Amino acid sequence: MATGHTITTSPAGRHIEISLNGVKLAESDQAVRLQETGIQDRYYLPLQDVRTEYLRPTGTRTTCPFKGEASYWSVDLDGEVYPDLVWSYADPIPAAADIAGLVCFYAEHVDQKVS
Numbered sequence: 042m043a044t045g046h047t048i049t050t051s052p053a054g055r056h057i058e059i060s061l062n063g064v065k066l067a068e069s070d071q072a073v074r075l076q077e078t079g080i081q082d083r084y085y086l087p088l089q090d091v092r093t094e095y096l097r098p099t100g101t102r103t104t105c106p107f108k109g110e111a112s113y114w115s116v117d118l119d120g121e122v123y124p125d126l127v128w129s130y131a132d133p134i135p136a137a138a139d140i141a142g143l144v145c146f147y148a149e150h151v152d153q154k155v156s
Contacts, residue, residue: 085143
């Protein structure tokens, strides 16, 4: 792990709504907030709070030395596909265990409301 690089997880304690092009993709009061050095805060949501009918698994996999291996989904809105917009760590490294099985959306590419 890089010197000074930290990961902190905690219950978000906030209401999170994710939408894209006016379609609500997720809504949760049970999100986990992940704070990581050099990266904007991310909100990981339980899968039951996500409208999975819009998700399509992809073959994309990435490895983060601070969280582990992530798998990805695209979002399909009536045939318009937004590739690799959602990811999850099914079995993260121990430092990120609180996000296991939760999903995260690229906040830069969706409308994310935190209240």
